[in-house]
Amino acid sequence: MDRTSRDRPPSARHTSRLSSRLSSSHSRNGPRAPQDNHSNSSLKSSRENRRQSKRTTRSNSDTSHSRRNSNGSKKTQPAERSGSGGNFARWTITVVMFLAIADLIVLWTSIDATIGDQNGDMPHQTGPEVGLHQLTEKRTTDIQFQLMNDIARKQQEQAKQEHEQAKQQRPKKRRTRSESDIRRIDEERRRRYVPIDKVKNVAKVNKVKNTDTFGVNEHIVKILTAANIKLDEELASQLPTWDDIVSMYGDKPIIHGLETCQTYRDTVVPADRMLGPAGIFNTGTNLLFELMKANCNIKEARTSTTHREPHRNGMRFQPPWGKHNPPSNYRDQHVAKFWGEGINQTAFFPVVMIKDFYHWAGSQCRHSYTTWWDHDEDRCPNLVNAYNHPSRTAVRFGRGTQYYDSILDLWNKYYQEWEEQTFPHLTTRYEDLLFHGEEVTKIACDCVGGAFTTNFAYVEGSAKENGLPIHNGANGLIKALLQYGKSANRLSGFTDRDRLYASKTLDSDLVNRYGYSAPPLPT
Numbered sequence: 001m002d003r004t005s006r007d008r009p010p011s012a013r014h015t016s017r018l019s020s021r022l023s024s025s026h027s028r029n030g031p032r033a034p035q036d037n038h039s040n041s042s043l044k045s046s047r048e049n050r051r052q053s054k055r056t057t058r059s060n061s062d063t064s065h066s067r068r069n070s071n072g073s074k075k076t077q078p079a080e081r082s083g084s085g086g087n088f089a090r091w092t093i094t095v096v097m098f099l100a101i102a103d104l105i106v107l108w109t110s111i112d113a114t115i116g117d118q119n120g121d122m123p124h125q126t127g128p129e130v131g132l133h134q135l136t137e138k139r140t141t142d143i144q145f146q147l148m149n150d151i152a153r154k155q156q157e158q159a160k161q162e163h164e165q166a167k168q169q170r171p172k173k174r175r176t177r178s179e180s181d182i183r184r185i186d187e188e189r190r191r192r193y194v195p196i197d198k199v200k201n202v203a204k205v206n207k208v209k210n211t212d213t214f215g216v217n218e219h220i221v222k223i224l225t226a227a228n229i230k231l232d233e234e235l236a237s238q239l240p241t242w243d244d245i246v247s248m249y250g251d252k253p254i255i256h257g258l259e260t261c262q263t264y265r266d267t268v269v270p271a272d273r274m275l276g277p278a279g280i281f282n283t284g285t286n287l288l289f290e291l292m293k294a295n296c297n298i299k300e301a302r303t304s305t306t307h308r309e310p311h312r313n314g315m316r317f318q319p320p321w322g323k324h325n326p327p328s329n330y331r332d333q334h335v336a337k338f339w340g341e342g343i344n345q346t347a348f349f350p351v352v353m354i355k356d357f358y359h360w361a362g363s364q365c366r367h368s369y370t371t372w373w374d375h376d377e378d379r380c381p382n383l384v385n386a387y388n389h390p391s392r393t394a395v396r397f398g399r400g401t402q403y404y405d406s407i408l409d410l411w412n413k414y415y416q417e418w419e420e421q422t423f424p425h426l427t428t429r430y431e432d433l434l435f436h437g438e439e440v441t442k443i444a445c446d447c448v449g450g451a452f453t454t455n456f457a458y459v460e461g462s463a464k465e466n467g468l469p470i471h472n473g474a475n476g477l478i479k480a481l482l483q484y485g486k487s488a489n490r491l492s493g494f495t496d497r498d499r500l501y502a503s504k505t506l507d508s509d510l511v512n513r514y515g516y517s518a519p520p521l522p523t
Contacts, residue, residue: 214233227459244486256428258426269300275296279354280415282355285353295442296313296444297315298448307344316348326417329399346423349424351425351427354427357408357516365380373407382498390406415510499521499522
């Protein structure tokens with residue numbers, strides 16, 4: 001490259017450019033005036049200089065680029081841009097700026113639509129300014145709510161801490177009782193927790209003599225006298241004979257499990273001993289509780305720290321797992337809502353009540369409790385339907401519902417399960433509690449080491465009605481004697497289909513073990 005042209009001073013180049021612009025302006029303003037040869041030669045010279053300047057500039061630019069590519073570390077002097085290159089750069093910048101502005105407008109518009117739809121604020125206003133304003137306002141509101149929540153939470157924690165500190169620093173005030181309050185409380189305690197032999201019930205006050213028996217068996221007269229029932233000629237004519245009772249249940253009570261009494265007394269200290277009834281519905285559990293409560297007393301239970309009863313005598317309303325619940329899935333696995341909380345279940349001694357199935361089915365017809373099966377007043381017990389299919393039965397126990405083929409299947413399986421239990425317990429019949437009440441309660445009381453009363457009182461319970469004992473006992477006891485003392489009432493409501501089904505399905509081992517007899521088959 002020509003070094004002379006590259007080193008040409010800038011003033012010469014500006015002079016050539018100025019002359020060219022003047023000539024162009026002159027040509028645009030009007031026709032050319034005639035010029036002399038000297039002027040023509042000067043014009044040609046200026047044009048030639050302009051062309052030479054362009055070639056020199058282009059050559060310098062190419063040389064500069066080639067040097068920059070070959071020697072990256074060596075800096076070169078930038079060449080002056082040409083007019084066409086500058087125009088392209090300006091157009092490129094303009095397009096990029098236009099696209100950026102368009103993208104920003106679209107973004108603001110979308111923000112406006114989104115915030116406006118979500119909040120419903122200013123629906124009549126549109127535009128990117130509104131959307132941006134709403135976005136900023138929403139973020140500010142969220143931050144304010146967060147700060148308010150944090151402040152409120154800290155204030156609550158601080159108030160709680162101050163309350164706890166004030167509570168700890170507050171002096172404890174001891175309540176002072178007057179002498180009259182102390183005397184009243186002591187009197188109530190003595191009246192409520194007196195020894196069982198000194199409890200006055202109606203059966204022991206003004207007890208009837210029943211010197212005239214009207215031909216009634218002395219055993220039945222003894223039962224009526226213990227219940228303070230006056231015997232007269234009309235009542236005597238309605239009562240069952242003792243021979244009828246013996247023919248159905250024998251002349252002595254049946255109690256199984258007496259061999260476990262000594263084991264219970266050896267393993268449970270007297271102060272922790274407890275006794276109560278267990279059994280399926282309608283088997284006399286309430287009656288057993290009332291008789292044991294009124295006639296048996298575990299004296300050490302008065303000072304017990306593990307349990308406490310209204311009479312403080314160790315006689316409880318039910319086992320801590322529930323008196324009707326099957327033992328396998330409930331003992332040591334369930335706590336009854338009543339009389340169950342905080343009781344050592346292994347220290348409780350249950351007395352299981354069982355009733356003749358045929359009489360028990362009639363009791364279920366009168367009061368089914370939480371047992372459901374297909375029956376009504378005209379069709380009960382309805383063990384099988386018209387197609388000789390068993391009436392499926394559902395029973396709700398403490399933790400859920402169990403299903404059986406029929407109420408007979410329920411009776412079988414419930415007492416089969418109790419027969420499999422090995423922990424100490426007794427099992428006796430409801431009929432024995434009715435006709436041999438004093439003997440049964442005395443045996444149960446002796447089993448747990450309790451003291452039995454010297455003046456037995458037959459107190460029939462009415463827990464089903466009001467939770468209080470019926471002391472006169474007339475209506476309930478006489479009705480029970482008439483219902484369970486006559487064999488004609490045993491099959492009440494049973495159809496021929498029911499009797500055939502019962503004769504085939506009833507557990508004969510249970511029937512024989514507890515001395516129940518099978519009724520005759522229908523002809």
